[in-house]
Amino acid sequence: MTTYVLVHGAWHGGWCWRRVADRLRKAGHEVFTPTMTGLGERAHLGSPDTDLNTHIQDICAVFESEEIDRAVLCGHSYGGMVITGVADRLADRISAIVYLDAFIPEDGQSLFDIQGPERVKLFRDLANQSGDGWRVPPVSAEYFAVMTPEDAVWVDRRCVAQSIATYATPVRRSGADRAIPRKIYIRADSYPNSNFGPFAEQTKNDPAWEYHGVASGHDVMVDKPDELTEILLGAA
Secondary structure, X not given: OOEEEEEOOOOOOHHHHHHHHHHHHHOOOEEEOOOOOOOHHHHHXXXXXXXXXXXXXXXXXXXXXXXXXXXXXXXXXXXXXXXXXXXXHHHHHEEEEEEEOOOXXXXXXXXXXXXXXXXXXXXXXXXXXXXXXXXXXXXXXXXXXXXXXXXXXXXXXXXXXXXXXXXXXXXXXXXXXXXXXXXXXXXXXXXXXXXXXXXXXXXXXXXXXXXXEEOOOOOHHHHOHHHHHHHHHHOO
């Protein structure tokens, strides 16, 4: 049996992993899909002080409270920022780290640093216009290229605004993650967002990484749960 910790991306919650988690559990594995502070069913706990370090601590606390060891840790999109911070703290408890169409920050980088000034201005304007100055409203499922109308309605219904501080916080990366035996990058090939292209190229051409492409929109766990489950099972 393998333990999986699946970390959602921006505006989402643990709910987005439902299909993949069901498949992994049916295969006999233990699965945790925590929702980070201020999102999903924990939206009411968010505040202007909720930042990336809050979310890293959320996931580290799952490892601690559930006494998890030798886990496959997977992060989607913004979740790549989170699992990078978790890996820096708990590398010896992670057997494989999986970046699912996700950001891979360098030490001291925030998500805003990666995305650039235009996105920073857009998010700050959105927060000021409709997020009480500190919350960024979710982008649409159409932007994520969710593949069916029914799923797009579901994703739009469940996503919530997220604290802008989570995007502005730099991550700590000391190099401890180099001790993790397996590193995997999964690219959503049907999602043309240029933010993830450099990470795909970087990992595809690095022998230390295992690379997969999936014909999916950005929310691979929603669009292609069978294909994603197969890759995750292989990560065991």
